[in-house]
Amino acid sequence: MLKLHVTDETSHLKEVILGIAKDNGPVPALEDAYDPKSIEHIKAGTYPKESDMIKEMEAFNAVFEKYNVKVHRPEILKDCNQIFSRDIAFVIDDYFFKSNILPDREKELDAIQYIIDQMDPSKVIRPPGEVHIEGGDIMLWGEHIFIGTYKGADYPDYITARTNMQGVNYIKEMFPGKIVKEFDLQKSNTIAKDNALHLDCCFQPVGKDKAIIHKEGFRDLKDYSYLVNIFGKENLFHIDKDEMYHMNSNIFSIAPDVVVSEKNFTRLNQWLRSNGITVEEIPYAEIAKQEGLLRCSTMPLIRQ
Numbered sequence: 001m002l003k004l005h006v007t008d009e010t011s012h013l014k015e016v017i018l019g020i021a022k023d024n025g026p027v028p029a030l031e032d033a034y035d036p037k038s039i040e041h042i043k044a045g046t047y048p049k050e051s052d053m054i055k056e057m058e059a060f061n062a063v064f065e066k067y068n069v070k071v072h073r074p075e076i077l078k079d080c081n082q083i084f085s086r087d088i089a090f091v092i093d094d095y096f097f098k099s100n101i102l103p104d105r106e107k108e109l110d111a112i113q114y115i116i117d118q119m120d121p122s123k124v125i126r127p128p129g130e131v132h133i134e135g136g137d138i139m140l141w142g143e144h145i146f147i148g149t150y151k152g153a154d155y156p157d158y159i160t161a162r163t164n165m166q167g168v169n170y171i172k173e174m175f176p177g178k179i180v181k182e183f184d185l186q187k188s189n190t191i192a193k194d195n196a197l198h199l200d201c202c203f204q205p206v207g208k209d210k211a212i213i214h215k216e217g218f219r220d221l222k223d224y225s226y227l228v229n230i231f232g233k234e235n236l237f238h239i240d241k242d243e244m245y246h247m248n249s250n251i252f253s254i255a256p257d258v259v260v261s262e263k264n265f266t267r268l269n270q271w272l273r274s275n276g277i278t279v280e281e282i283p284y285a286e287i288a289k290q291e292g293l294l295r296c297s298t299m300p301l302i303r304q
């Protein structure tokens, strides 16, 4: 039996689902893409090759092996992008929530059913249909649950808005003992630099008391100030629009003092090291072209 336990973003990782790039399918047609960065690369003829993405994911897997993390992989579905395991489900404490994800991505869930079957069925939950929610928008931080959302009345127009206020309210009802705080994120269907696709595309805690943040990713300055109050300005590493675009906030913690990061994130990696964090650098710039990076590729099941 898989005994789930996740209460924060950085505690020692024991078991994780890591997405898979094999049988990703051909370059998508423009109308089938669901994020602006993929669209940009489809148009430019620079959409990532499967063989390069497989190499990047295997480099990530090798870091997990080095740190004795047990890795589960999805079953391979033909012509299906299964890289971003993060979004299709999420663990809060010892509960496993299946996301009500973008319908284009729904079938990705079938490929991890064999892992879900190893869990206590009373701990596996599917939210009601009106709840839109994706794991990239859910972040655990002690007594807090942070949730990325989009509050505009034009929510239905944004394929890049994946978690609605029904999703936020649902988590509030499920966890009355926690402080559930939602963040209204900037969305753009067409300009990747203006799009915080999920909360983890503009914010992520690291270590024990620090975080990476892109201030302009928040529509409401009060939301940004909320995080400044929790972490303290001196503990926040601010990233600019370009760094957000390259997905600097989407690194991944194996422990409070061990982070996996992209090898080109020079400024960030230096800051992490200057704060006593070991940085395992890997190449991930091809996968980044699909508007997701390392956190997006993982779904932690057990952190101690």
Ligand SMILES: NC(=O)NCCC[C@H](N)C(=O)O
Binding pocket: 034, 035, 038, 084, 086, 087, 135, 136, 137, 197, 198, 200, 201, 290, 291, 292, 293, 295, 296
């Ligand atoms: N948590 C994340 O930000 N996940 C990245 C998902 C990227 C994928 N192209 C999507 O639009 O769903």
